[in-house]
Amino acid sequence: xxxxxxxPTPLQKFTADEASAEVEASSVNGLLQALEARYxxxxxxxxxxxGKLRRFLNVYVNSEDIRFLQxxxxxxxxxxxxxxxxxxxxx
Numbered sequence: 001x002x003x004x005x006x007x008p009t010p011l012q013k014f015t016a017d018e019a020s021a022e023v024e025a026s027s028v029n030g031l032l033q034a035l036e037a038r039y040x041x042x043x044x045x046x047x048x049x050x051g052k053l054r055r056f057l058n059v060y061v062n063s064e065d066i067r068f069l070q071x072x073x074x075x076x077x078x079x080x081x082x083x084x085x086x087x088x089x090x091x
Contacts, residue, residue: 001026001078005035008086014042028059028072031082046084056087 005021012019021038025031032053036043047053052072059066060083066074076082 001076001080003031003076003078004081005031006081006083008084010086011042011045011084014039014045025076027076028061028066028074028082031076032072058085058087059083060085 001024002022003025005023007015007019007021009019015021016039021035023031023034023038025034032043032046035046045054046057053059061069061074061076061080063083066072
């Protein structure tokens, strides 16, 4: 299943400045592993030591926040678009 992943600018140093990547994955967890296989070291920026997505990252599948779906177990389908969005803080 080909899934398009939109890579935020701060993480593009791990993707040779690519703003998007197409990977084969059937779930968000599979997508994370596919990104690590293609871009070694990126997983450490996305997940903590326990394998959970870092709190300051939001992940959307077709504009739906995975926290309201099945989190990292959220299934993916061919043609889905996954956005990784760093949380923005300010005041």
